[in-house]
Amino acid sequence: MIPDDIKNRIRDIVGAENALDSDLDRFGYSYDASFVPLFPANKPELVVRPATTDEVSRIMAVACEHGIPVTPRGAATGRTGGSIPLKGGISMSLERMTKILELDVNNMMVWAEAGVRTIDLYNACAARGLFYPPDPASWKFSTIGGNVAENAGGMRAVKYGVTSNYVMGLEVVLADGSVLLTGGKAIKNVTGYNLTSLFTGSEGTLGIITKALLRLIPMPKKRGTLQLMFRTLDDGCNTIHQMLQSGLLPAAAEIMDRFCLEAVAKHRKTEHDPAIGCCIIVEIDGEDDAALEAQARKMEAVARQCGVYRFRVAQSQQESDELWAIRRGLSSAIASLVPNRLGEDISVPRDAFPEVVRRISAIAEKHKLTIAVYGHAGDGNIHPSILCDLSKPGEEERVHRAVEELFDATLAVGGTLSGEHGIGITKRPYIAKALGEAGVKALAAVKQALDPKGILNPGKIW
Ligand SMILES: Cc1cc2nc3c(=O)[nH]c(=O)nc-3n(C[C@H](O)[C@H](O)[C@H](O)COP(=O)(O)OP(=O)(O)OC[C@H]3O[C@@H](n4cnc5c(N)ncnc54)[C@H](O)[C@@H]3O)c2cc1C
Structure with a gap:
C-alpha cells in the first residue's frame, strides 16, 4: 500500500489532477491489448501522469526511497501485458509528454x-x-x-x-x-x-x-501497392521466398491466410471468394513511376511462376489505402469472431517461413484448434492467432500445449519467441527455452545492476 503522505508528496510533484487513485482511474490503467485476465492486484494504487523529465525523475526518487513498484505506460497497445501493473504500485503514464x-x-x-x-x-x-x-x-x-x-x-x-x-x-x-x-x-x-x-x-x-x-x-518519392491472391498459403509463402531470392525487396509484404480473409469479409460485410486461400499485400517504393512499374512487372512474373490466382496493382491512392486498411484492421476483425484469442509473434529466418507455416497448420490439426496465420512475410515475423473459447472444458490445456509446440517448432528452425511484441507476462514461461541458462543469468545481472530494488515493471520478462 502506498501511504497517503507518499501519495501527497507525488501530488505535490505532478499536481492532484495528475495523480489519480479513484477506482475508475485505477481500472482504466490496469490492462493493455494483451487482454491478460486481470486480478485485483494488477490494478495500480496510483496513476501518475508526469509532464516533464524532472517530474519523472522526482517521482522515481520517491518510489526508490520507499520501494514502490513503477510500471511505465504508453498507449497500452502492447500485446504481452507489459504495461499491466502486476504488483500494484504506480502506473507511470507518459501520455502528457507529447512534444x-x-x-x-x-x-x-x-x-x-x-x-x-x-x-x-x-x-x-x-x-x-x-x-x-x-x-x-x-x-x-x-x-x-x-x-x-x-x-x-x-x-x-x-x-x-x-x-x-x-x-x-x-x-x-x-x-x-x-x-x-x-x-x-x-x-x-x-x-x-x-x-x-x-x-x-x-x-x-x-x-x-x-x-x-x-x-x-x-521520403521515397513514389509508392505503389500490389495485391496478390493465391489458392493456398503454401503458394503465397513460396512466392515471397522466390521474390526475395531473386533480389526483389518490397517495402512491405504482408500475408493473410484463408481464415483472416474470411474474418475481414465478415467484419466489412463483403463476400469472400472461397477459391482464395491466401492474400499478400505488397508495398513497393522508388524514385519514379518507371521504377515502380519495373518492380511490379518483375513481381508479377515471379508470382505467376508460383501460381498466383489474381494479381492487382492499386490504381489510385484510395485503392491503396483501402488495401492497407484491410491489413491494419485485421487484428480487430479476427478478435471480434471468438471469445478468446492468443496472438503470438514468432520470428524465423526468412528461408524457414514456409516450413514454419506448415508446422503451424500441423499443430492446429493435431490439437483441433483454429490458428489464423498472418504477419510480416517479408521478414519472417508471423502472428499465429489461436482462436478459442477458454470457458470450454479442456480448451485452455489444449491451447497451452499448442503454444508450447509452436515455440518448439520456431526454435527448431532457428527462430525466436518474439519478433516485435516482447516477452512481457505472456511469454515469460518460455524465455529460458530460447535464451538458455547463461542467457537468462546475463539478463538478470543487467537488471540487478540498473534496478537493484526491482521496482521497475516487476514481474515482466522473468
Ligand atoms: C492492433 C494492434 C496492432 C499491432 N501491430 C504491431 C506491429 O505491427 N508491430 C509491433 O511491433 N507491434 C504491434 N503491436 C503492439 C504494440 O502496439 C507495440 O508493442 C507498441 O510499441 C506499444 O506501444 P505503446 O505506446 O502502446 O506501449 P505500451 O503498451 O503502453 O507499453 C509497452 C511496453 O513498453 C513499456 N513502456 C511504455 N512506455 C515506456 C517508456 N516511456 N519508458 C519505458 N518503458 C515504456 C511498458 O512498460 C510496456 O512494457 C500492435 C498492437 C495492436 C493492438
Whole structure:
C-alpha cells in the first residue's frame, strides 16, 4: 500500500489532477491489448501522469526511497501485458509528454518526447520530406516510448528495419531518479557500452524513457501497392521466398491466410471468394513511376511462376489505402469472431517461413484448434492467432500445449519467441527455452545492476 503522505508528496510533484487513485482511474490503467485476465492486484494504487523529465525523475526518487513498484505506460497497445501493473504500485503514464522537441533537417534526426504518437511523428517528419519508417499496425495510437521499449517493428521492416535501427540516443530516468543521456547525433559512436541498444527493447524494466533521438531518411518519392491472391498459403509463402531470392525487396509484404480473409469479409460485410486461400499485400517504393512499374512487372512474373490466382496493382491512392486498411484492421476483425484469442509473434529466418507455416497448420490439426496465420512475410515475423473459447472444458490445456509446440517448432528452425511484441507476462514461461541458462543469468545481472530494488515493471520478462 502506498501511504497517503507518499501519495501527497507525488501530488505535490505532478499536481492532484495528475495523480489519480479513484477506482475508475485505477481500472482504466490496469490492462493493455494483451487482454491478460486481470486480478485485483494488477490494478495500480496510483496513476501518475508526469509532464516533464524532472517530474519523472522526482517521482522515481520517491518510489526508490520507499520501494514502490513503477510500471511505465504508453498507449497500452502492447500485446504481452507489459504495461499491466502486476504488483500494484504506480502506473507511470507518459501520455502528457507529447512534444516533438527538435526536427533537425540537416542531420535528418528528430528529438521526441516519449508520449508522442507514432503516426504524429511520421506526419511531422513527412511534412519536411523526411521518413520515419517503423510503422507498427497500431501506429495511430502507440507511442514512441512504447515503440522504443518494445523495439517495435511494422509493415516496412522487411526493407527498412525496426525501431532499434533508428534510435540514435535516449534520455532515460533510472530507477533511483537519476537522468541518463545515451548516444547522440554523431553517426559513429563507440564510446563505452551501447546503452542505447540496451534500453531499446527493455520493456520498461530498466528505466523510464522520457525522450528519444531518432534517425530519419529521405521520403521515397513514389509508392505503389500490389495485391496478390493465391489458392493456398503454401503458394503465397513460396512466392515471397522466390521474390526475395531473386533480389526483389518490397517495402512491405504482408500475408493473410484463408481464415483472416474470411474474418475481414465478415467484419466489412463483403463476400469472400472461397477459391482464395491466401492474400499478400505488397508495398513497393522508388524514385519514379518507371521504377515502380519495373518492380511490379518483375513481381508479377515471379508470382505467376508460383501460381498466383489474381494479381492487382492499386490504381489510385484510395485503392491503396483501402488495401492497407484491410491489413491494419485485421487484428480487430479476427478478435471480434471468438471469445478468446492468443496472438503470438514468432520470428524465423526468412528461408524457414514456409516450413514454419506448415508446422503451424500441423499443430492446429493435431490439437483441433483454429490458428489464423498472418504477419510480416517479408521478414519472417508471423502472428499465429489461436482462436478459442477458454470457458470450454479442456480448451485452455489444449491451447497451452499448442503454444508450447509452436515455440518448439520456431526454435527448431532457428527462430525466436518474439519478433516485435516482447516477452512481457505472456511469454515469460518460455524465455529460458530460447535464451538458455547463461542467457537468462546475463539478463538478470543487467537488471540487478540498473534496478537493484526491482521496482521497475516487476514481474515482466522473468
Ligand atoms: C492492433 C494492434 C496492432 C499491432 N501491430 C504491431 C506491429 O505491427 N508491430 C509491433 O511491433 N507491434 C504491434 N503491436 C503492439 C504494440 O502496439 C507495440 O508493442 C507498441 O510499441 C506499444 O506501444 P505503446 O505506446 O502502446 O506501449 P505500451 O503498451 O503502453 O507499453 C509497452 C511496453 O513498453 C513499456 N513502456 C511504455 N512506455 C515506456 C517508456 N516511456 N519508458 C519505458 N518503458 C515504456 C511498458 O512498460 C510496456 O512494457 C500492435 C498492437 C495492436 C493492438
